[in-house]
Amino acid sequence: MSKSLSRGPFPATRMRRMRADDFSRRLMRENRLSVDDLIYPMFVLDGKNQREAVASMPGVERFSVDLLLQEAKELVELGIPAIALFPVVDAAGKSELAEEAYNSNGLVQRCVSALKDRYPELGIITDVALDPYTTHGQDGIIDDKGYVLNDRTVDTLVKQALSHARAGADVVAPSDMMDGRIGDVRQALEAAGHVNTRILAYSAKYASSYYGPFRDAVGSAGNLGKGHKYSYQMDPANSDEALHECALDLQEGADMIMVKPGMPYLDIVRRVKDELAAPTYVYQVSGEYAMHCAAFEKGWLDREAVIMESLLAFKRAGADGILTYFAKAAAIILRDHAK
Ligand SMILES: NCC(=O)CCC(=O)O
Ligand SMILES: [Mg+2]
Numbered sequence: 001m002s003k004s005l006s007r008g009p010f011p012a013t014r015m016r017r018m019r020a021d022d023f024s025r026r027l028m029r030e031n032r033l034s035v036d037d038l039i040y041p042m043f044v045l046d047g048k049n050q051r052e053a054v055a056s057m058p059g060v061e062r063f064s065v066d067l068l069l070q071e072a073k074e075l076v077e078l079g080i081p082a083i084a085l086f087p088v089v090d091a092a093g094k095s096e097l098a099e100e101a102y103n104s105n106g107l108v109q110r111c112v113s114a115l116k117d118r119y120p121e122l123g124i125i126t127d128v129a130l131d132p133y134t135t136h137g138q139d140g141i142i143d144d145k146g147y148v149l150n151d152r153t154v155d156t157l158v159k160q161a162l163s164h165a166r167a168g169a170d171v172v173a174p175s176d177m178m179d180g181r182i183g184d185v186r187q188a189l190e191a192a193g194h195v196n197t198r199i200l201a202y203s204a205k206y207a208s209s210y211y212g213p214f215r216d217a218v219g220s221a222g223n224l225g226k227g228h229k230y231s232y233q234m235d236p237a238n239s240d241e242a243l244h245e246c247a248l249d250l251q252e253g254a255d256m257i258m259v260k261p262g263m264p265y266l267d268i269v270r271r272v273k274d275e276l277a278a279p280t281y282v283y284q285v286s287g288e289y290a291m292h293c294a295a296f297e298k299g300w301l302d303r304e305a306v307i308m309e310s311l312l313a314f315k316r317a318g319a320d321g322i323l324t325y326f327a328k329a330a331a332i333i334l335r336d337h338a339k
Contacts, residue, residue, distance in 0.1 A: 031315040033308065035079040035334050039125065039281070040327035043217050044068055044111050045088040056213035057286055058293045060325050062088050065111050072119050078331040082123030084173065084323055085111055088218050089132045097141055098133035102159035109167040116168035125200060126164040128157050128174040128185065137215075137224030139176040139232065148232055154181045161185045165194040173258075175202040177232040186253030200281065201254035204242035204268055207233035210261045210287030217286065242268045243275055250278055258323075261285040263310065266317040273318030282314045284324040292326075304333055 018024045043062040045052065050064035063071055075083060087107045093100040100106055112124050130153065131139045136146070140153030153176065161172045172189075174181050182201050189197050207230050215221035234241060246257045257276070259268045260283035273280045292310065295301040307326045314322045324330070 031312060033312050033315055033330070033334070035331045036081055037311070037315065037319075037321050038080050038327040038331060039082045039084055039321055039323040040075060040080055041084045041086060041283075041323055041325060042068065042071070043086050043088055044107060046090065046107055054213065054217040056216045056290050057325060058290075058297065059329075060217065060289070062217065065107075065114050068111060069114060069118055072115055072122060075328060075331075076119050076122050078328065078335060080122075080327055080331050082125055082171070083115075084125040084127065086127050086214075086218055087111075087132050094133055094135045094223070096135060098130040098156060101130055101133040101156060102163040104163050104166065106163070109163055112164060112167040112169050116170075123170045124168070125171040125173050126161075126169040128161045128164065128172050128181075129176040130156060130160070131176075131220050131224075132218050135223060137220045137222075137227060139229065140178060146227070148178075150178050150180070153178050154184050157181050158184050158188045162188055162192055162194075165189055165192070165197045169197065171198040171200050171256075173200040173202060175205060175260075177202065177205050177229075177234070180252070182249045182254050183252035198255045199253060200256040200258060201246075201249040202260055202283075203246040203249040203254065203257040204259045204265075204272065205233050206236050206261065206265065208236060208261050208264075208285070208287070210264070210285050212287055213290045214286035236264075239268060239271060243271060246272050246276055246278075250276060255279065256281055256320075258283060259319075260323075261288060262314060262322070262324075263288050266313060269314065269317040269319050273320075279320050280318060281321045281323065282317070282319040284310065284314070284322060284326070286325065289325040308333060 018028050045062045045064055047064045048066055051067050052062045054060045085108055108126055115124050129139045131137055138148050140148035142148055157174060164172050174185060182199060249257055256279040258281040259265050259272055262282045262284040269282050296303040307330055311322055311330055
């Protein structure tokens with residue numbers, strides 16, 4: 001018979017004691033989600049008074065600039081610190097060399113200046129990658145075998161990042177996974193006087209199958225076809241490699257590093273935060289959003305509770321902030337619960 005460590009008839013430690021009442025549960029709570037943790041990814045399209053639903057992402061819409069401004073007003077009122085913009089580019093804006101990516105009067109650039117003009121306090125994050133602008137849907141410029149050319153792509157990414165900074169972007173976020181792009185973008189920003197433009201590096205971006213609904217949302221799924229991104233995004237089997245990627249991006253001048261996707265990669269978030277101790281972000285991607293929504297629609301999961309639990313899990317794993325399509329919903333839940 002095993003003897004109780006308490007050496008008496010009663011357990012010395014009852015873990016349930018602290019769980020018994022709300023006051024003591026609150027006192028020992030280790031992590032909290034606040035609106036300060038939320039970054040809202042948003043899809044933008046050309047035109048006026050346009051809003052389109054995304055079929056595989058219930059509740060997510062693509063907005064034209066005028067409606068984006070209206071939406072931004074609500075986000076500012078909710079206290080959301082920053083949004084991340086993703087453009088829907090029509091066929092005329094796509095090419096082999098993705099020149100539209102650095103058009104100073106392009107869709108993203110116009111959205112950024114309109115937003116900064118109207119809501120200077122709202123942080124604006126832009127996606128630095130070529131996939132919305134290439135005819136083949138890859139994140140870079142390809143050779144005749146379809147291989148994405150690293151250094152040529154980086155040259156174009158630098159032009160794109162500079163055009164975003166010039167338009168007023170607060171944060172540029174290279175999501176392409178080319179080697180050396182953070183260093184080149186940082187040097188170019190400094191040289192052009194954009195000393196305080198922050199870089200949020202998609203450092204550990206995995207070649208995940210959870211991005212499907214996003215590709216529907218930006219309309220690049222058809223262009224990519226059966227193509228894949230294994231030659232530049234990371235193998236889901238790897239973890240040390242994520243630390244290597246994040247460390248390199250920090251050395252090259254990233255201010256913030258990111259792990260993506262989120263929930264299936266919480267172990268990576270924890271390792272990155274523990275070992276590098278830098279501002280660490282996580283992206284709860286479109287597939288995670290879609291599967292949650294599908295279960296909510298079926299009544300299989302409780303919407304509010306599961307949204308909040310899924311986001312709190314990122315905080316517990318060590319994330320400083322979360323890119324999530326639930327950002328607005330979560331901000332509303334947080335506001336209403338504070339009342
Ligand atoms: N560069 C941004 C993404 O690829 C987002 C993916 C997703 O939400 O599935
Ligand atoms: Mg890298």
